[in-house]
Amino acid sequence: MPYGEALALQRALVEERVHSRAEAERGVGAPAQPDRGVGAPGVKNDLLLLVEHPHVLTLGVRGDGGRSHILASDETLAARRIEVFEAGRGGDITYHGPGQVVGYPIVDLKPDRCDVHRYVRDLEEVLIRTAADYGVDAGRVEGLTGVWVGRDKLAAIGVRISRWITSHGFAFNVTTDLDYFNLIVPCGIADRGVTSLERLLGRAVEWRDVEDRIAAHFCGVFDRTASSIGPVELKS
Amino acid sequence: MPTDVVMPQMGESIAEGTIVRWIKKVGDKVDRDEPLFEISTDKVDAEIPSPAAGVLAEIRAKEGETVPVNSIVAVIGAAGEAKADPAAQTPTAPAAKPVEPPEPTAQGDGASGVRAAGQPTPSRVEAGLQSRPQQTEDAIRQRSSPLVRKIAKEHHVDISQLHGSGIAGRVTKADILQFIGREEQQGWARSASAAPKTGAATARQGAQASSLPAAPPRLEQGEHDVVEKMSVMRKRIAEHMVLSRHTSAHVHSVFEVNFARVAQIREAKKAEFERAGAKLTYLSFIIKAAVDALRSMPIVNSSVDGDSIIYHKDINVGIAVALDWGLIVPVIKHADEKNLLGVTRAVADLASRARSKQLKPDDVQGGTFTITNPGVFGALLGTPIINQPQVAILGVGNVEKRPVVVDDAIAIRPMAYLTLGYDHRVIDGAVADQFMSLVKRSLENWDPGVS
Numbered sequence: 001m002p003y004g005e006a007l008a009l010q011r012a013l014v015e016e017r018v019h020s021r022a023e024a025e026r027g028v029g030a031p032a033q034p035d036r037g038v039g040a041p042g043v044k045n046d047l048l049l050l051v052e053h054p055h056v057l058t059l060g061v062r063g064d065g066g067r068s069h070i071l072a073s074d075e076t077l078a079a080r081r082i083e084v085f086e087a088g089r090g091g092d093i094t095y096h097g098p099g100q101v102v103g104y105p106i107v108d109l110k111p112d113r114c115d116v117h118r119y120v121r122d123l124e125e126v127l128i129r130t131a132a133d134y135g136v137d138a139g140r141v142e143g144l145t146g147v148w149v150g151r152d153k154l155a156a157i158g159v160r161i162s163r164w165i166t167s168h169g170f171a172f173n174v175t176t177d178l179d180y181f182n183l184i185v186p187c188g189i190a191d192r193g194v195t196s197l198e199r200l201l202g203r204a205v206e207w208r209d210v211e212d213r214i215a216a217h218f219c220g221v222f223d224r225t226a227s228s229i230g231p232v233e234l235k236s
Numbered sequence: 237m238p239t240d241v242v243m244p245q246m247g248e249s250i251a252e253g254t255i256v257r258w259i260k261k262v263g264d265k266v267d268r269d270e271p272l273f274e275i276s277t278d279k280v281d282a283e284i285p286s287p288a289a290g291v292l293a294e295i296r297a298k299e300g301e302t303v304p305v306n307s308i309v310a311v312i313g314a315a316g317e318a319k320a321d322p323a324a325q326t327p328t329a330p331a332a333k334p335v336e337p338p339e340p341t342a343q344g345d346g347a348s349g350v351r352a353a354g355q356p357t358p359s360r361v362e363a364g365l366q367s368r369p370q371q372t373e374d375a376i377r378q379r380s381s382p383l384v385r386k387i388a389k390e391h392h393v394d395i396s397q398l399h400g401s402g403i404a405g406r407v408t409k410a411d412i413l414q415f416i417g418r419e420e421q422q423g424w425a426r427s428a429s430a431a432p433k434t435g436a437a438t439a440r441q442g443a444q445a446s447s448l449p450a451a452p453p454r455l456e457q458g459e460h461d462v463v464e465k466m467s468v469m470r471k472r473i474a475e476h477m478v479l480s481r482h483t484s485a486h487v488h489s490v491f492e493v494n495f496a497r498v499a500q501i502r503e504a505k506k507a508e509f510e511r512a513g514a515k516l517t518y519l520s521f522i523i524k525a526a527v528d529a530l531r532s533m534p535i536v537n538s539s540v541d542g543d544s545i546i547y548h549k550d551i552n553v554g555i556a557v558a559l560d561w562g563l564i565v566p567v568i569k570h571a572d573e574k575n576l577l578g579v580t581r582a583v584a585d586l587a588s589r590a591r592s593k594q595l596k597p598d599d600v601q602g603g604t605f606t607i608t609n610p611g612v613f614g615a616l617l618g619t620p621i622i623n624q625p626q627v628a629i630l631g632v633g634n635v636e637k638r639p640v641v642v643d644d645a646i647a648i649r650p651m652a653y654l655t656l657g658y659d660h661r662v663i664d665g666a667v668a669d670q671f672m673s674l675v676k677r678s679l680e681n682w683d684p685g686v687s
Contacts, residue, residue, distance in 0.1 A: 022269070060281070061256050061257065061274065061276070061281050068559070068560050068561045069592075069593075088281070089281055090276055090277075090280040090281035114246075114247075115246070115247035115248055115250075116246040116247045116250065116277060116280040116282060117246075117247040117248070117249050117250060117277075117280075118247060118248070119247075119280070120280060159280045159281070160280070160281045160282070160283070161246075161280060161281070161282040161283070162271070162282070162283040163269070163283070163285055
């Protein structure tokens, strides 16, 4: 899914949730969540969007959003058909592209999970458990949000919260072409790198399989039950 | 009743938050739950809704500011409240008559901010705002463009004293130019002597009494000009540079240095350094040479404090690193205790962390001397500005092959111009040249044992 489309979809979904919650609070319209995860799935439920993007660089909102961390020239980016987006999420610049499971939870953290740190740690937990399924010992690094294996980042996290409804989320490298990260990681930081599940395992991994595991662990960590929903239904 | 807007607690372990963006401006109407501002903690950005409906009366925490949880970042006033109501600042055509000096009574009722019809308002508005400098600043910001503020600053005009003709009382360029025109006609003396009680008049008096340079020529904003707000770093650099020019009596001394010997040794040691994971550059040698010279001449490694000179025992050498978005000077602490490899590593580490924004505050503090390297961009030589509170800075020009006279024959040698910028308050020319001679001598006669 192109990044711009995903961005617009998230915005629409968040708006929808805010709207339906407001209605519920005012006592009009159907209750937003009669029973979390149960009943007909739709935009009024907590959602986890799992997508794969074409090559794209996305910027955070803080400071210059990490624009200065783009190493490649505009010409190079254009030649390689890499778009640059201002994403409006937390964090610095990042890269998305084929082979990466990008997850956008649209979750209402109210009333019982109103803690942004907890939310970020929970997202890390989902991905740490997913990595563990493949025998990869991933973990956290204090002060550096994300999921790390040794000194390399396996998954990046950048979140936006609007009235406790989440958007944006995580990017988990499965078979990502890690060369693309060289476009943004400034030369000279040999300090920390990036990695992918494929690189760690030395073998190809089925994207779908990772997706399913992420969804399962997400439900576990966030205490939800899942039902699958197609992209078409969401957009309507 | 005004409602305080506080920095929300976004999680148990969160003690502070950074304001990333104000979605609403002072004077804007807001509904309850309408997004008011964005904050950032860790990797999370959150949009914070307004706790009440009304008018955003005051912003107390600016964009980019980090404040503790539960501290007040803004105030929402009821739509009818004078302070918040833009109507209280109803735009009027610029008064035809000059701004009157404030009458004593104006000081008393300022807080109401309500304007008596037909009366010039500036004194009252100012009196009302004076007790809250933050608010004044916001009010000024909200009521003028960067260009107008710049003009105001150059002419020492307090914008809060002016009444704008723009939207919501904004002071437009035409307003301020008109005001300055009037002031210039009537001279500063009138307002300065007639209204000694107002802050603005005092400021003007001060400006007149001190020997500040004349304001630069008025800036006309062309149709195609782009006005961009300076980044925090840019502002710091600007302030720092002007401060330094203002503080030190800058003098520059240029020496030409033959780098043949250093080039030779660099070639010889390159592989060895590479095996150790370091890239040996001319800069490493220059730092070492400067450190040795600093050790011999402590006055160059000093600071001025009033009428005292502080000789620094530590030799902490700052290295200017050019960034795409500005400039930063990380410091090699105890540079005198490092060998050539140590210095080389320190430079590489600091430069890469500077470029990846990984420097810690401590990394850029405590410098006692600075080296800047305009030569990497091709400059023949530079005349660097001293990095306060230091007293000297070494600028390194491009090392390039030049024809030089060696033993009465013309030879080709790698040469570079090294410039010492120094503070003539404490360093005299002879001392500076002695220092530079030491640097030159150790570079031209490098002792391979020194490594």
